[in-house]
Amino acid sequence: xxxxxxxxxxxxxxxxxxxxxxxxxxxxxxxxxxxxxxxxxxxxxxxxxxxxxxxxxxxxxxxxxxxxxxxxxxxxxxxxxxxxxxxxxxxxxxxxxxxxxxxxxxxxxxxxxxxxxxxxxxxxxxxxxxxxxxxxxxxxxxxxxxxxxxxxxxxxxxxxxxxxxxxxxxxxxxxxxxxxxxxxxxxxxxxxxxxxxxxxxxxxxxxxxxxxxxxxxxxxxxxxxxxxxxxxxxxxxxxxxxxxxxxxxxxxxxxxxxxxxxxxxxxxxxxxxxxxxxxxxxxxxxxxxxxxxxxxxxxxxxxxxxxxxxxxxxxxxxxxxxxxxxxxxxxxxxxxx
Amino acid sequence: xxxxxxxxxxxxxxxxxxxxxxxxxxxxxxxxxxxxxxxxxxxxxxxxxxxxxxxxxxxxxxxxxxxxxxxxxxxxxxxxxxxxxxxxxxxxxxxxxxxxxxxxxxxxxxxxxxxxxxxxxxxxxxxxxxxxxxxxxxxxxxxxxxxxxxxxxxxxxxxxxxxxxxxxxxxxxxxxxxxxxxxxxxxxxxxxxxxxxxxxxxxxxxxxxxxxxxxxxxxxxxxxxxxxxxxxxxxxxxxxxxxxxxxxxxxxxxxxxxxxxxxxxxxxxxxxxxxxxxxxxxxxxxxxxxxxxxxxxxxxxxxxxxxxxxxxxxxxxxxxxxxxxxxxxxxxxxxxx
Numbered sequence: 001x002x003x004x005x006x007x008x009x010x011x012x013x014x015x016x017x018x019x020x021x022x023x024x025x026x027x028x029x030x031x032x033x034x035x036x037x038x039x040x041x042x043x044x045x046x047x048x049x050x051x052x053x054x055x056x057x058x059x060x061x062x063x064x065x066x067x068x069x070x071x072x073x074x075x076x077x078x079x080x081x082x083x084x085x086x087x088x089x090x091x092x093x094x095x096x097x098x099x100x101x102x103x104x105x106x107x108x109x110x111x112x113x114x115x116x117x118x119x120x121x122x123x124x125x126x127x128x129x130x131x132x133x134x135x136x137x138x139x140x141x142x143x144x145x146x147x148x149x150x151x152x153x154x155x156x157x158x159x160x161x162x163x164x165x166x167x168x169x170x171x172x173x174x175x176x177x178x179x180x181x182x183x184x185x186x187x188x189x190x191x192x193x194x195x196x197x198x199x200x201x202x203x204x205x206x207x208x209x210x211x212x213x214x215x216x217x218x219x220x221x222x223x224x225x226x227x228x229x230x231x232x233x234x235x236x237x238x239x240x241x242x243x244x245x246x247x248x249x250x251x252x253x254x255x256x257x258x259x260x261x262x263x264x265x266x267x268x269x270x271x272x273x274x275x276x277x278x279x280x281x282x283x284x285x286x287x288x289x290x291x292x293x294x295x296x297x298x299x300x301x302x303x304x305x306x307x308x309x310x311x312x313x314x315x316x317x318x319x320x321x322x323x324x325x326x327x328x329x330x331x332x333x334x335x336x337x
Numbered sequence: 338x339x340x341x342x343x344x345x346x347x348x349x350x351x352x353x354x355x356x357x358x359x360x361x362x363x364x365x366x367x368x369x370x371x372x373x374x375x376x377x378x379x380x381x382x383x384x385x386x387x388x389x390x391x392x393x394x395x396x397x398x399x400x401x402x403x404x405x406x407x408x409x410x411x412x413x414x415x416x417x418x419x420x421x422x423x424x425x426x427x428x429x430x431x432x433x434x435x436x437x438x439x440x441x442x443x444x445x446x447x448x449x450x451x452x453x454x455x456x457x458x459x460x461x462x463x464x465x466x467x468x469x470x471x472x473x474x475x476x477x478x479x480x481x482x483x484x485x486x487x488x489x490x491x492x493x494x495x496x497x498x499x500x501x502x503x504x505x506x507x508x509x510x511x512x513x514x515x516x517x518x519x520x521x522x523x524x525x526x527x528x529x530x531x532x533x534x535x536x537x538x539x540x541x542x543x544x545x546x547x548x549x550x551x552x553x554x555x556x557x558x559x560x561x562x563x564x565x566x567x568x569x570x571x572x573x574x575x576x577x578x579x580x581x582x583x584x585x586x587x588x589x590x591x592x593x594x595x596x597x598x599x600x601x602x603x604x605x606x607x608x609x610x611x612x613x614x615x616x617x618x619x620x621x622x623x624x625x626x627x628x629x630x631x632x633x634x635x636x637x638x639x640x641x642x643x644x645x646x647x648x649x650x651x652x653x654x655x656x657x658x659x660x661x662x663x664x665x666x667x668x669x670x671x672x673x674x
Contacts, residue, residue, distance in 0.1 A: 004416070004417055004420055004421075005491045005663060006417070006420075006421040006428075006430045006491070007662070008403075008417065008489065008662040009359070009404065009417060009418065009421050009422065009430065009434075009663075010430065010433070010434075010488070010663075011621070012355060012359050012404070013354060013359045013360055013363070013433075013434040013437060014351065014356065014437060014621075014624075015352045015353065015355055015356035016353040016356040016357060016360075016437075016441075016445060017624040018349060018352055018441055018444065018620065019349060019350060019351065019352035019353040019356065019572075020353060020445045020446070020448050020622060020630060021448065021624060021627065022346075022349050022350045023350055023353075024448045024449040024452060026350070027449050028449060028452065033451065047438065049453055050452050050453065051452060051453055051454055051455030052455065053455035053630065053635075053637075054451070054452060054455065054626065054627060054630040054637070055452070055639065056616075057623055057627055057630070057638070058452055060612075060616040060617065060623050061623035061624055061626075061627060062619045062624050063618055064614070064616075064618060064619065065349060065350070065620055066345075067346065070617065076550075079341070080341055080343070080345065080346060081346065083339075083341055084342075084343040091341045091343075093347065096347070096350075097346075097347075097350040099352060100351060100353075101449075103628065104353075105353055106446055108353060108354065108357045109357070109442055109443055109446070110366060111357050111358065111361045112361040112364050112438075114391070115361060115365065115387050115388060115391060115392070115395055116386055116387065116388055117388055118389065118390035118391065119388075120387030128387075135665060151343070151347070154342045154343070154344075177479055183674035186464070190652065195404075207492060213465040221407060232487070264424055274393075275397075279397040279400070279401075279409065280397065280400045280401055281357065281401060282401065283398060283401035283402055284348070284351075286397050286398035286401050287351075287354040287355060287358060287398050289394040289398075290354065290391060290394055291360065292400060293356065293390065293391040300390075300394065300492065301393070301394070316580050325342055325344070326342060326344040327496060331488055336528065
């Protein structure tokens with residue numbers, strides 16, 4: 001240990017520098033601007049409204065962070081940044097980063113207080129209601145739901161590929177948002193018809209996306225509130241990034257509602273950043289659970305073992321966990337035939 | 338690209354979660370507490386004052402981030418965390434992370450504004466003066482200078498090893514802080530005598546550290562302000578993490594003062610997170626330059642090529658760059674014999 005260095009610890013502790021630099025780049029439109037055309041420093045400074053003092057450091061830091069390339073003084077997006085951070089592309093995931101920048105970065109500044117008190121640290125701490133406001137503003141809601149689509153596209157594709165869809169005819173996605181999962185399933189499996197279930201305000205966004213994909217004949221919207229209403233019936237029910245928002249009794253209630261809405265032989269798929277059973281590998285899942293501490297009154301993330309136990313408590317007969325992409329896994333539960 | 342995933346981009350963008358989790362752990366004393374004795378969840382919760390809601394997620398996230406180990410429910414520090422994050426050890430670097438947690442994390446929230454205006458975003462934005470206040474409070478100053486020692490210990494060892502000290506008899510460290518570089522040089526090279534140069538308030542902290550290391554006969558303190566005073570003479574002058582705080586004309590003035598204070602045949606060593614000449618590899622150096630944007634009115638980091646050019650402009654005849662540890666390099670300049 002005499003020659004151990006604190007480099008890894010300092011890199012982790014100062015990691016907010018790199019993170020915030022990317023978040024500011026998204027906020028400033030760096031990637032959307034460069035997707036239109038690569039540009040040199042002077043052009044980019046003028047387009048983005050950057051002060052000369054640190055424009056070059058900022059852009060070169062983005063090169064070193066491997067989201068920009070620079071060749072002979074001309075900056076361009078890396079292929080991944082161009083695909084996922086250009087606002088003009090449907091694959092844009094920057095909406096999540098915009099929200100992280102404008103909301104979560106600041107709220108996480110109060111993490112220590114949250115850890116001491118167990119209390120949320122977002123707008124609700126001072127009496128306002130981010131999601132209530134969001135759902136009341138159609139334009140902002142559209143942006144938010146689109147961002148969620150970008151995030152769930154990879155998982156949607158993996159669910160469409162890795163689950164035995166040939167054995168089922170109908171599906172229902174709970175908290176469908178823009179409809180990325182329903183659209184992906186219907187596109188890859190022409191024998192399937194499906195429902196997106198979400199709050200009434202989501203309907204126009206969902207229906208527009210489904211129509212644009214030419215799937216309105218097989219994918220429809222069902223409006224409701226999953227705390228107040230029963231869930232519509234389907235052979236397979238999907239809940240993605242839903243359960244972690246809620247406390248244990250609410251989670252169990254939602255699983256029970258899914259069980260009740262399924263026919264015998266039906267299946268439930270829960271997918272999110274499922275924590276590994278040993279709780280020592282999936283850092284993102286564990287940090288997401290701390291994000292639920294910041295954002296909700298009782299939400300938390302959970303392991304595959306936790307989820308399977310709750311599923312069996314709800315009546316399901318057979319359960320398993322399968323990895324999807326990145327930190328996401330799906331927990332599958334079957335209702336006895 | 339059709340199966341590209343946004344995982345790397347999202348991991349970078351959400352990197353402030355992991356970073357802030359470590360910063361809160363340092364603030365809460367997790368590592369100092371566990372250095373005294375490993376502990377299970379209940380014990381640690383009580384000792385640290387953690388709420389039950391997320392204590393386990395927090396500690397398991399630290400396991401997944403590889404700063405804690407957990408075996409049969411008992412948490413302990415990893416060897417690196419024990420060495421560098423236990424406040425009771427002289428190798429503690431947590432002082433920097435404490436400052437990052439209480440100051441920089443929040444100020445970096447205004448990075449976008451800094452990039453647009455070119456103006457600093459720390460306490461000075463609202464008229465207060467962090468360093469002025471710090472230097473007026475002996476206890477806080479002691480903690481800060483000790484933190485700087487932890488950070489520079491690795492570089493100090495590399496400078497002591499990689500430079501031809503046999504060719505020189507005296508050295509002077511500009512902005513010596515607690516004295517880690519002078520102490521390391523004097524300890525490894527018994528033929529050397531040296532000076533630590535810093536503001537008068539630093540004297541008691543410096544002299545106590547040197548005395549504790551038994552080196553008071555060969556290392557002494559010289560008080561001064563490097564903007565107002567000439568530098569004391571020495572065969573080798575060292576400036577670590579000093580130049581980046583200042584604007585270009587101040588940097589050049591400091592290099593000229595070093596040149597003037599050196600005898601013919603003397604050497605200047607500038608060390609910090611020197612940016613690679615291509616400005617595309619050393620992300621930490623580029624981000625440190627953005628930190629100078631946040632913290633100073635005109636400071637910025639620089640490449641080895643930049644520094645060598647300024648050194649030659651100041652009169653030095655021969656210059657070179659050598660890597661030290663992590664993101665740090667040293668730029669060496671010789672004054673013609």
